[in-house]
Amino acid sequence: MIKRVAGVAVTLALSAAPAFAQTIYAIDRADILVGAKFDFKVELPGVVDQARLKVTLNGADYATAFGQSGTFTEREAGKDQSALLLRDVSLARPGQVAVEVSDGTQSRKVTWTVYDTGARKARNVILFIGDGMSPSHRVAARILSKGIAEGKSRGKLAIDDMPHMALVATAGSDSIITDSANAASAYATGHKAAVNALGVYADRTPDPLDDPRVETIASLAKRRAGLAVGIVTNTEVEDATPAAMVAHTRRRAAYDAIVAQYFDAKPDVLMGGGSANFLPQSTSGSKRKDDIDYLARFRDAGYAVATTAGELATLAAKADTCQLLGLFAAGNMDGALDRKFLKGGGVRKFPEQPDLTEQVQAALAVLSKHESGFFLMVESGLIDKYALLLDMERAVYDAIMLDNAVRLAKDWAKARNDDTLILVVADHNHPNSLVGTINDDMAATPNVPLRERVGVYEKAGFPNYPAPDAEGYPSRVDVSRRLAIFSASLPDHYETFRPKLDDPNEPTVKGDQPDTFKANDKYKDVPGVVLRFGNLPAMIGASVHSGEDVILTATGPGSERVHGSMDNTEVFRVMVEALGLGAGK
Numbered sequence: 001m002i003k004r005v006a007g008v009a010v011t012l013a014l015s016a017a018p019a020f021a022q023t024i025y026a027i028d029r030a031d032i033l034v035g036a037k038f039d040f041k042v043e044l045p046g047v048v049d050q051a052r053l054k055v056t057l058n059g060a061d062y063a064t065a066f067g068q069s070g071t072f073t074e075r076e077a078g079k080d081q082s083a084l085l086l087r088d089v090s091l092a093r094p095g096q097v098a099v100e101v102s103d104g105t106q107s108r109k110v111t112w113t114v115y116d117t118g119a120r121k122a123r124n125v126i127l128f129i130g131d132g133m134s135p136s137h138r139v140a141a142r143i144l145s146k147g148i149a150e151g152k153s154r155g156k157l158a159i160d161d162m163p164h165m166a167l168v169a170t171a172g173s174d175s176i177i178t179d180s181a182n183a184a185s186a187y188a189t190g191h192k193a194a195v196n197a198l199g200v201y202a203d204r205t206p207d208p209l210d211d212p213r214v215e216t217i218a219s220l221a222k223r224r225a226g227l228a229v230g231i232v233t234n235t236e237v238e239d240a241t242p243a244a245m246v247a248h249t250r251r252r253a254a255y256d257a258i259v260a261q262y263f264d265a266k267p268d269v270l271m272g273g274g275s276a277n278f279l280p281q282s283t284s285g286s287k288r289k290d291d292i293d294y295l296a297r298f299r300d301a302g303y304a305v306a307t308t309a310g311e312l313a314t315l316a317a318k319a320d321t322c323q324l325l326g327l328f329a330a331g332n333m334d335g336a337l338d339r340k341f342l343k344g345g346g347v348r349k350f351p352e353q354p355d356l357t358e359q360v361q362a363a364l365a366v367l368s369k370h371e372s373g374f375f376l377m378v379e380s381g382l383i384d385k386y387a388l389l390l391d392m393e394r395a396v397y398d399a400i401m402l403d404n405a406v407r408l409a410k411d412w413a414k415a416r417n418d419d420t421l422i423l424v425v426a427d428h429n430h431p432n433s434l435v436g437t438i439n440d441d442m443a444a445t446p447n448v449p450l451r452e453r454v455g456v457y458e459k460a461g462f463p464n465y466p467a468p469d470a471e472g473y474p475s476r477v478d479v480s481r482r483l484a485i486f487s488a489s490l491p492d493h494y495e496t497f498r499p500k501l502d503d504p505n506e507p508t509v510k511g512d513q514p515d516t517f518k519a520n521d522k523y524k525d526v527p528g529v530v531l532r533f534g535n536l537p538a539m540i541g542a543s544v545h546s547g548e549d550v551i552l553t554a555t556g557p558g559s560e561r562v563h564g565s566m567d568n569t570e571v572f573r574v575m576v577e578a579l580g581l582g583a584g585k
């Protein structure tokens with residue numbers, strides 16, 4: 001017992017840096033691609049005499065090593081704290097780099113690993129992200145879209161049918177749990193980041209746009225190899241996962257700034273929801289805080305602009321469409337279950353939204369016109385939103401939709417001699433588990449709480465969804481024996497044990513105390529309902545992300561590097577290796 005306590009104490013001492021130490025960005029043990037740009041920052045805990053500050057890289061003065069001297073701020077953000085900042089530095093040679101900082105009394109040392117790539121192996125890279133897609137969503141998608149008999153699946157998902165697979169660790173620089181911002185940022189930049197941060201190390205100053213930046217794969221692909229860039233999602237394009245491909249901000253909610261950064265970055269294809277932050281504030285439905293019309297700006301810059309599935313298909317088929325902006329809803333788009341079957345959510349307002357497969361088809365048509373190849377990120381982003389809302393059916397239908405989009409891309413690549421690296425990965429997990437089935441026939445007695453109808457072990461049996469349609473979707477989810485996918489992280493809510501057939505689930509509403517949530521009374525009279533007391537703080541109105549590893553599958557040139565246990569920053573490395581974006585390109 002005493003030994004165990006001592007062990008804990010030692011672990012804490014090893015993992016907690018002394019409070020007075022300087023902070024150095026990029027952080028200790030960062031892996032940095034040769035030639036990739038980043039901002040170098042040293043945050044000193046007190047006011048430091050610049051003459052006494054010594055910063056070296058492998059023993060050489062930093063200004064010589066980086067080829068530029070930095071900006072020294074004696075009192076940063078009006079506080080007794082000094083800082084040194086250099087923008088847009090890069091390192092030309094691979095190897096270990098020891099960075100040492102001394103102010104005469106205190107010192108700190110971090111080590112970076114600088115790596116190069118070999119020659120380019122892939123013409124294109126397509127990164128599919130199932131936002132929050134967990135093993136339970138995957139297995140449920142397989143059961144619903146392939147069917148299962150005597151324990152054997154009747155077919156393989158496209159996302160499973162890949163030669164290479166790895167488990168990917170997802171922790172961020174500040175926490176074991178990531179949000180979609182720093183999760184996608186790790187894939188896009190190869191650097192760890194903090195929750196809410198995109199393409200930056202979150203520094204100590206309050207300005208959300210001044211943080212030390214790290215270059216994204218979209219920028220590298222354009223700058224170093226002239227590749228086209230595509231970003232496709234069914235969330236708002238300003239949302240964290242798509243934004244991480246180009247944006248640099250400590251605050252993912254800075255939508256107006258993110259739209260401006262999209263315009264500066266000029267991805268050749270940009271598609272999703274989120275038109276509200278492209279429209280000037282004078283336009284009804286706008287969420288901008290200024291009068292800039294980004295739709296007009298993109299049009300003036302040569303972009304074809306689509307707002308419906310029909311317009312998208314027409315524009316993508318035109319020979320002269322080389323830049324395409326598609327904005328199909330004011331906020332997030334709607335998922336497959338609502339668009340194709342239930343017509344809930346935003347479908348009444350935006351009835352002509354394309355499916356993710358149609359978006360990918362259009363993106364491939366436009367991007368393949370670019371001679372030098374492309375990098376494309378495709379996100380099925382509502383899996384996460386629905387999992388947060390404890391709406392498991394909608395999450396699973398969007399996992400099926402992701403699978404359809406991946407199959408389309410695989411077929412497309414196959415017809416072109418497999419010149420494309422295709423990766424499929426989640427950004428973080430959800431604590432969702434498939435525990436059995438909910439079986440309405442199990443307890444015929446009226447008024448038996450529905451929890452008594454949760455079939456586990458042999459009583460789970462197999463669900464009785466109708467046979468899937470050509471796209472792999474059963475036409476109904478309200479069957480008498482349906483999958484029971486439960487979350488381990490819960491706000492107070494009413495568990496109805498039933499799919500929500502009108503609109504996506506809304507487990508909570510604002511609570512009586514400020515910044516709290518309570519169970520949504522909308523569901524309290526559903527027969528068999530159970531009031532479920534949450535296990536999360538009252539300020540959390542939904543389920544949350546979880547920190548387990550996520551599954552990465554891959555096919556195509558460069559995919560052989562996907563195996564075993566990987567860190568999320570290594571996904572970036574797999575992509576830049578395939579595209580040969582290092583010095584040896």
Ligand SMILES: [Zn+2]
Pocket residue numbers: 131132179180181183384427428
């Ligand atoms: Zn996410």
